[in-house]
Amino acid sequence: MKRIAIQGTLGSYHDIAAHKYFEGEEIELICCANFEDVFAAVKRDSQTIGMLAIENTIAGSLLHNNELLRQSGTQIIGEYKLRISHSFVCLPEEDWDDITEVNSHPIALMQCREFLAQHPKMKVVEGEDTALSAETIKRENLKGHAAICSKAAAERYGMKVLQEGVETNKHNFTRFLVVADPWQVDEIRRHPHPETNKASMVFTLPHTEGSLSQVLSILSFYSINLTKIQSLPIIGREWEYQFYVDVVFDNVLRYKQSIAAITPLTKELKILGEYADGKSNI
Amino acid sequence: MKRIAIQGTLGSYHDIAAHKYFEGEEIELICCANFEDVFAAVKRDSQTIGMLAIENTIAGSLLHNNELLRQSGTQIIGEYKLRISHSFVCLPEEDWDDITEVNSHPIALMQCREFLAQHPKMKVVEGEDTALSAETIKRENLKGHAAICSKAAAERYGMKVLQEGVETNKHNFTRFLVVADPWQVDEIRRHPHPETNKASMVFTLPHTEGSLSQVLSILSFYSINLTKIQSLPIIGREWEYQFYVDVVFDNVLRYKQSIAAITPLTKELKILGEYADGKSNI
Numbered sequence: 001m002k003r004i005a006i007q008g009t010l011g012s013y014h015d016i017a018a019h020k021y022f023e024g025e026e027i028e029l030i031c032c033a034n035f036e037d038v039f040a041a042v043k044r045d046s047q048t049i050g051m052l053a054i055e056n057t058i059a060g061s062l063l064h065n066n067e068l069l070r071q072s073g074t075q076i077i078g079e080y081k082l083r084i085s086h087s088f089v090c091l092p093e094e095d096w097d098d099i100t101e102v103n104s105h106p107i108a109l110m111q112c113r114e115f116l117a118q119h120p121k122m123k124v125v126e127g128e129d130t131a132l133s134a135e136t137i138k139r140e141n142l143k144g145h146a147a148i149c150s151k152a153a154a155e156r157y158g159m160k161v162l163q164e165g166v167e168t169n170k171h172n173f174t175r176f177l178v179v180a181d182p183w184q185v186d187e188i189r190r191h192p193h194p195e196t197n198k199a200s201m202v203f204t205l206p207h208t209e210g211s212l213s214q215v216l217s218i219l220s221f222y223s224i225n226l227t228k229i230q231s232l233p234i235i236g237r238e239w240e241y242q243f244y245v246d247v248v249f250d251n252v253l254r255y256k257q258s259i260a261a262i263t264p265l266t267k268e269l270k271i272l273g274e275y276a277d278g279k280s281n282i
Numbered sequence: 283m284k285r286i287a288i289q290g291t292l293g294s295y296h297d298i299a300a301h302k303y304f305e306g307e308e309i310e311l312i313c314c315a316n317f318e319d320v321f322a323a324v325k326r327d328s329q330t331i332g333m334l335a336i337e338n339t340i341a342g343s344l345l346h347n348n349e350l351l352r353q354s355g356t357q358i359i360g361e362y363k364l365r366i367s368h369s370f371v372c373l374p375e376e377d378w379d380d381i382t383e384v385n386s387h388p389i390a391l392m393q394c395r396e397f398l399a400q401h402p403k404m405k406v407v408e409g410e411d412t413a414l415s416a417e418t419i420k421r422e423n424l425k426g427h428a429a430i431c432s433k434a435a436a437e438r439y440g441m442k443v444l445q446e447g448v449e450t451n452k453h454n455f456t457r458f459l460v461v462a463d464p465w466q467v468d469e470i471r472r473h474p475h476p477e478t479n480k481a482s483m484v485f486t487l488p489h490t491e492g493s494l495s496q497v498l499s500i501l502s503f504y505s506i507n508l509t510k511i512q513s514l515p516i517i518g519r520e521w522e523y524q525f526y527v528d529v530v531f532d533n534v535l536r537y538k539q540s541i542a543a544i545t546p547l548t549k550e551l552k553i554l555g556e557y558a559d560g561k562s563n564i
Contacts, residue, residue, distance in 0.1 A: 057515070063342045106388045109408060126391060126406040210502030212511070217499055220492030229494070229513045233339070
């Protein structure tokens with residue numbers, strides 16, 4: 001039985017992603033109120049695995065999670081890409097005309113802007129979590145309230161789905177990372193051991209001409225391919241930038257050599273994890 | 283008198299940024315409900331200038347605005363970096379003990395998570411805009427309501443500031459872009475003409491080894507320095523990536539030559555604007 005710490009409650013998108021990633025395995029979820037608590041759960045018990053959203057095609061990167069990950073010392077052991085589709089749900093005995101207020105997580109609310117704009121009379125109230133909003137409405141029998149959450153959450157809490165697919169942009173995907181204590185990585189990894197063909201890293205470069213181009217040229221000489229690059233200014237250090245880079249490769253030895261080759265040209269290079277390119281339900 | 287289309291109302295951070303950028307000039311604001319309307323205002327009247335947030339140190343890039351900008355055909359003519367500090371404000375006759383609900387824009391609410399967590403009894407309700415939340419509370423005399431907005435908005439609408447600096451992270455800066463009709467760019471630019479030393483561009487590359495490294499090497503050979511790079515997957519085109527890149531340079535001729543040199547190696551290269559590196563109140 002694997003213990004997986006997620007942000008959110010049962011029926012949340014993290015729950016769905018965790019069950020998809022660990023399909024066929026028995027897992028127990030540790031539901032955390034926020035991402036700090038997810039990392040704290042992994043730190044407290046080295047057997048616990050964390051799962052956290054890292055980027056969304058609409059909302060972009062979760063910069064705060066990048067930073068928590070970098071500071072946590074945990075290692076990425078896998079990833080999962082989940083298509084996010086929101087449902088508009090209410091108490092089973094209610095209908096469209098009854099709804100005066102809608103509750104959900106702020107990011108889910110943002111992803112449903114067009115739908116909400118079509119219903120300007122509904123008061124939009126933020127909650128901690130998508131699934132928790134549905135659960136609270138049911139538990140407290142909050143008449144007139146609707147939630148925006150997954151269809152799975154609606155089913156779990158016995159809510160009525162008034163409309164599916166209320167997200168504005170249907171190309172709404174979230175990439176989740178699976179993280180573990182660095183000393184437990186080999187133990188925890190799924191058996192059979194998946195082929196490592198992807199890595200995430202972060203490094204700092206001086207803000208001088210060509211510093212990034214040198215690093216990328218070396219990666220290219222070693223046949224290492226970028227799948228993501230994002231620069232972040234370092235507040236208080238005006239002349240340096242931090243880069244988050246994901247790479248894929250066929251040859252693990254070549255990848256290791258390339259990291260050795262770029263290390264002297266970067267500062268604070270940190271490998272956040274080496275893992276298998278993500279499965280997805282796309 | 284310059285007409286500036288912004289998202290938000292008087293007292294919003296866009297208002298503050300517009301007045302800082304056009305300091306000493308007479309400006310008239312066109313307040314728009316959303317960013318689509320800002321671009322529509324520029325399209326309707328080629329003399330109108332748009333101003334829009336493009337990235338924030340905490341919330342990250344506004345990917346939707348990147349996409350609107352790319353599709354709009356407008357050109358960036360300048361930028362401004364504003365330190366964002368939120369105040370917690372209420373009706374002048376009320377105090378802490380009276381507050382049961384807090385209203386603001388979802389991004390502002392997210393930036394004040396720690397403050398809100400310290401006051402769990404307050405209901406968090408989303409509004410369209412920070413300043414509009416303050417204005418509504420005052421106009422409708424909504425007892426028990428507080429808004430999170432700029433101090434300038436509190437002063438404009440006669441609200442009482444209960445606490446300043448309620449944002450979680452004090453390194454909270456937003457970068458705003460100033461955009462104009464491409465045929466009006468030279469007319470509209472500020473006189474004296476500021477020195478052009480920065481450019482923003484977007485291009486597509488095949489997802490093959492080294493394609494980005496080649497482009498960045500060429501920019502480096504021409505002494506063009508990156509200040510931002512962000513990759514975005516193109517949904518539905520799995521093997522191509524879109525890159526948003528900002529560069530700075532000393533020599534405009536060398537910059538033009540570098541663009542000519544990278545054009546054959548990229549697809550759909552679009553220069554979003556050439557302008558002067560941003561002033562700021564940092």
